[in-house]
Amino acid sequence: MTAQxxxxxxxxxxxxRYRVDEDSHLWVKHPDMCLKCPFNFVCIRVCPTxxxxxxxxxxxxxxxxxxECGACRIACYNVGWKNPRGGFGISYKxx
Amino acid sequence: xxxxFDSIVVGAGPAGIxxxxxxxxxxxxxxxxxxxxxxxxxxxxxxxxxRHQTEQxxxxxxxxxxxxxxxxxxxxxxxxxxxxxxxxHRNQRFNSRYNAFTVHRAKFDPWFAKLAEDAGxxxxxxTTADDVLKENGKVRGVRTERGDVLADVVIAADGVNAMxxxxxxxxxxxxxxxxxxxxxxxxxxxxxxxEERFNLGPDEGIAAMVIGWGPGMHAGxxxxxxxxxxxxxxxxxxxxxxxxxxxxxxxxxxxxxxxxAPLIQDGELKEYAAHLIPxxxxxxxxRIYTDGMLVVGDAAMLVNAIxxxxxxxxxxSGKIAGExxxxxxxxxxxxxxxxxxxxxxxxxxYVMKDLRKYREIPGFFSSNPHFFTxxxxxxxxxxxxxxxxxxxxxxxxxxRLKSTLFKRRSRLGLLRDLYHLWRLFS
Numbered sequence: 001m002t003a004q005x006x007x008x009x010x011x012x013x014x015x016x017r018y019r020v021d022e023d024s025h026l027w028v029k030h031p032d033m034c035l036k037c038p039f040n041f042v043c044i045r046v047c048p049t050x051x052x053x054x055x056x057x058x059x060x061x062x063x064x065x066x067x068e069c070g071a072c073r074i075a076c077y078n079v080g081w082k083n084p085r086g087g088f089g090i091s092y093k094x095x
Numbered sequence: 096x097x098x099x100f101d102s103i104v105v106g107a108g109p110a111g112i113x114x115x116x117x118x119x120x121x122x123x124x125x126x127x128x129x130x131x132x133x134x135x136x137x138x139x140x141x142x143x144x145x146r147h148q149t150e151q152x153x154x155x156x157x158x159x160x161x162x163x164x165x166x167x168x169x170x171x172x173x174x175x176x177x178x179x180x181x182x183x184h185r186n187q188r189f190n191s192r193y194n195a196f197t198v199h200r201a202k203f204d205p206w207f208a209k210l211a212e213d214a215g216x217x218x219x220x221x222t223t224a225d226d227v228l229k230e231n232g233k234v235r236g237v238r239t240e241r242g243d244v245l246a247d248v249v250i251a252a253d254g255v256n257a258m259x260x261x262x263x264x265x266x267x268x269x270x271x272x273x274x275x276x277x278x279x280x281x282x283x284x285x286x287x288x289x290e291e292r293f294n295l296g297p298d299e300g301i302a303a304m305v306i307g308w309g310p311g312m313h314a315g316x317x318x319x320x321x322x323x324x325x326x327x328x329x330x331x332x333x334x335x336x337x338x339x340x341x342x343x344x345x346x347x348x349x350x351x352x353x354x355x356a357p358l359i360q361d362g363e364l365k366e367y368a369a370h371l372i373p374x375x376x377x378x379x380x381x382r383i384y385t386d387g388m389l390v391v392g393d394a395a396m397l398v399n400a401i402x403x404x405x406x407x408x409x410x411x412s413g414k415i416a417g418e419x420x421x422x423x424x425x426x427x428x429x430x431x432x433x434x435x436x437x438x439x440x441x442x443x444x445y446v447m448k449d450l451r452k453y454r455e456i457p458g459f460f461s462s463n464p465h466f467f468t469x470x471x472x473x474x475x476x477x478x479x480x481x482x483x484x485x486x487x488x489x490x491x492x493x494x495r496l497k498s499t500l501f502k503r504r505s506r507l508g509l510l511r512d513l514y515h516l517w518r519l520f521s
Binding site for chain 2 (some may be wrong): 008009011012013015016018019022025039040042044045046047048049050067069071072073074075077081082084085086087088090091093094095
């Protein structure tokens with residue numbers, strides 16, 4: 001598999017339609033726990049849209065890329081997750 | 096004073112709309128709350144909708160509904176790194192009597208929701224139901240950002256993440272081993288190109304299942320739409336975690352497989368989507384009724400992972416839930432004493448009977464991933480040897496076939512696998 005054939009997430013997400021809310025619907029419940037993450041950063045690994053990143057000793061969330069699948073939520077109990085406000089978030093054109 | 100309805104349905108997917116339609120048709124006062132901009136905005140699937148269940152709501156629906164193609168061929172692909180073996184079934188009977196249709200959910204779901212609206216249900220989009228309202232332990236309505244709404248019965252059709260069902264204490268957390276993460280792309284290709292590549296007539300389509308390319312319990316899928324293809328992968332959440340692989344990388348690997356790549360070549364990416372599928376089966380269904388509340392569809396984990404059925408189970412569960420509420424209203428009793436009949440009727444229908452029949456299968460394949468990894472490899476190796484021509488005599492070839500097989504899987508292992516498969520399905 002050659003590198004250029006692989007489409008990165010960023011190349012894909014701009015195809016999707018979102019209505020981004022000002023506030024995040026995702027958060028880390030106890031940020032201190034991430035310092036010694038027992039799950040090898042499962043949130044980063046399972047997210048299909050690269051929402052989670054490890055930056056300056058903490059998990060950051062780019063919630064506006066979230067497609068609301070819920071993978072992070074069931075993979076780690078330290079992930080806080082609620083449905084975005086009505087009408088916000090991903091809005092599939094095809095689905 | 097909050098407004099009161101006979102029933103509030105949370106979620107305008109196939110299960111919610113089936114229940115709303117059923118109740119509205121019987122004259123009940125029904126409110127449907129949908130958190131998306133419109134029905135279907137949050138929904139995606141690697142799948143089909145079925146004629147049998149859908150026509151119960153709209154006879155001859157394929158003449159007016161936004162369907163893509165009707166399925167005339169089912170394909171089962173077994174991949175290894177550089178090869179595939181394909182089992183395919185096409186039948187003209189699928190042309191004279193439709194069985195299943197490919198659709199785009201963002202187009203189909205609004206059409207389906209319109210049926211409920213025409214029957215008298217009120218649908219409000221862009222509204223998230225954040226919490227259930229309870230009184231003396233009974234569910235009496237829901238809290239939304241626009242205010243509280245009351246109802247005799249709340250039907251939670253809130254999908255796989257089921258935030259409301261969980262709020263109500265009806266469902267525990269979805270467990271990783273019982274969930275499959277599906278990642279999918281919609282890829283545009285000219286209509287004629289699709290028909291040439293898949294050897295299809297104007298409205299005909301294929302549904303393809305693919306195993307043998309990734310880690311653990313996984314499958315790929317492909318569906319032909321009118322002028323797009325839906326291609327994606329599904330992988331068990333626990334296996335995804337263990338493998339250390341990234342979902343998008345797995346999808347890219349699948350798409351670039353030499354057997355898959357030519358099918359999507361020159362296509363233009365239109366959308367990237369991801370969704371969980373509740374595939375734990377019967378033992379994960381849990382409580383789906385309580386005083387003043389019923390749970391339907393994905394929220395109730397009603398997915399048949401073996402036959403790749405979900406939308407039909409959703410519609411049937413919604414219909415039965417709706418009928419149960421109609422009866423409850425006649426009796427004037429919305430407690431579990433009458434609402435338990437939903438579960439009872441579901442148990443008597445194909446929905447729970449099928450899930451019960453397969454109850455051990457998800458667990459079995461989860462602890463025996465070699466069915467998804469080793470066997471496709473062996474199959475391709477054996478088929479290759481069978482066709483490879485050299486100076487070898489056929490006696491030698493058969494010897495080589497046997498030794499190749501038994502080197503990869505012992506006689507005892509093969510017997511064990513056969514026995515287990517037999518027991519699981521019979």
